Amino acid sequence: MSEPALLNQRLVVVTGKGGTGKSTLSAALALAASRRGKKVLVCEVTARERVADFFGKPPSGTRIRELSPNLYSVHVRPREAMREYALMTIKYETLYKIAFENPAARYFLAAAPSLSEIVMLGKVWWHAARDMERGRPRWDLVVLDAPATGHGLTFLTVPEVFLRLVNEGPLARDMHGMQSLLADPERCSVCVVTLPEEMPANEAIELDSALRQHGFPPGPLFLNAYFASRFTPQELVQVTRGGPMLMAAGEAADNHESRAALSAHYEGVLRNAVQRPILPVPFFFERHFGAQSIDKVARAIESSL
């Protein structure tokens, strides 16, 4: 690949259909990067925070917290992000309070379309591009666990939409900064997560082309919960016809192979339709989903990043 390795980017965005494992992949990517000695921040922007729980830690909330060595997370919420962000521009706490904290303005800010997305994305951008510590960037890598497909695309195109309407003011200036980061293949990659199933695969194909159209630098597509084939067709026929003693084993093998066939089928479909590297992430049969599961996923994808 000519583009820089995924984990050497400043910002990695993870998006895809709901329930495909975006948070899992975000956590696994962050873990893999932190193991390479990078200081990583995971930004979660969806309604419910998940990543801290994967590591057995209490929710980080809007305060940045360390989850494992060199791996931090923060939950980006509209109201707090608005405050932080507005204070950076307005500079005077009193003025901020008059303008932003009065009931009418607060209501206005909550109701004004896209403003929440703008300030949330603004905070992520700030951590990725402007957050400095002793003269160097505070974070080597920021991983954005983005909203699901439809909303995810809306979220990422907020600067573009905003700049179409507005061209002056500090917000517009920052939006330019955000947009150029989100369009720069040297600093940013947008990854897609999907499953080997019909709807998620179709959505991933549409999302891939929409992301391309908007000029977001393509990162890999993670094909999550991938079943690898375990039995040859001949073995399957033999076992499923093996009589009552092999009924249970035959059904198990048949179930497994039908899912493996779906995995292979949708992998093929995606390889044909999508112009980005496809990385299958194996399905792990586990009773509890936690730090060790994230570790397994991280190890499974590590070598391809």
Place this chain on the structure above:
Amino acid sequence: MKPLIEILRGRKIICCVGSGGVGKTTTAAAIALREAMDGKKTLVLTIDPARRLANSLGLRELGNVETRIDPAMFEQAGLTPRGEMWAMMLDLKHTWDELVRRQARTPQQAQAILDNKLYQTLSTAMAGSLEYMAMEKVYEVHSSRRFDVVILDTPPTTNALDFLHAAARILDVLDNNAMKLVLGPMMKAGKFGLKLLAAPSGLVLRTLSRFTGSDFLRDLAGFMMAFEGMYEGFKERATRVKALLTSRDAAFVLVTSASPLTIEEALFFHKALADDGIQTAAVIVNRVQRDPRRHGGPDTLPGLKEALQLAQIKDSGEPPLSERLCQTLTDQATLADLDRREVERLRTTLHGIPSFSVPRLRKDVHDLAGLWQIDGYLGENGGE
């Protein structure tokens, strides 16, 4: 337990709710099919369904066109419906435009809104838009009395509340006193009777525009002005939509898969509905893994080696066939056990609400025969 069709008897609107990717579209279509088989004229209203399902139902057109499922397709599947099944895919932008045209006082006003830059982004991007438009369409179809039953496949939302409060949220944007107050000076204050408030909001407005830029505020003001006088119509309609959804004519079916995450979301939806005074009529758990060990027979390595030998199957390969079979049995039993525990948790929490388990089928469902197979699990034994 009563079969699902009995539970839903007499309802005119059936909303399938749940998070994305749990098989809502398929469930909605299966219910519509069953109602049609029983003699109803049904419409399944869906939002961007899986293409193969759409194609198999003969749905190719987007843009709010009601399409009858070709009787020939029923024949192919060996089904003889006593009623009719129709389907429609919802086009968000189209529904918004229709609504604006209907509610505007003059064609000029409608055009002014449709041409507003902010509206063009808003009508597709505004949070809750999709949810509100789905409700809007259901209301319209229901009032037209063209169908006996309308089954709505709701859009996937991460936030359950979006769905019932979308109308209120959107009205908030369109008819927001705070917004008018803040934007007052820009909206020629006198017109809105906000003269008195113009002075203090001037400072607010100036400070805000330092942050957002004044273009944005000006566009927003223009947008608000374009909608002037339409709020009442919108509000009245939204109130009626909500009244319909909370009436006995409507039923809510919660759809989920057995994964802990979607179960959690289903419980969240259930609570959100309850908070709005809406009772969940039934729960459908899709793609439940069944335990292959229910068939009996050996599941240990020595037992499987022996069974293979008896069946004269060579225990070869790397690792040997017996080991792979043993591992696969264990894996599937693990999945089945996890699913069982989740379904159990759901049943305990939703005490007394009928629930149905649809097993994970070998292939994706994408034709009427497949939908009919699903209906088989929605009977009195709850799919067990």
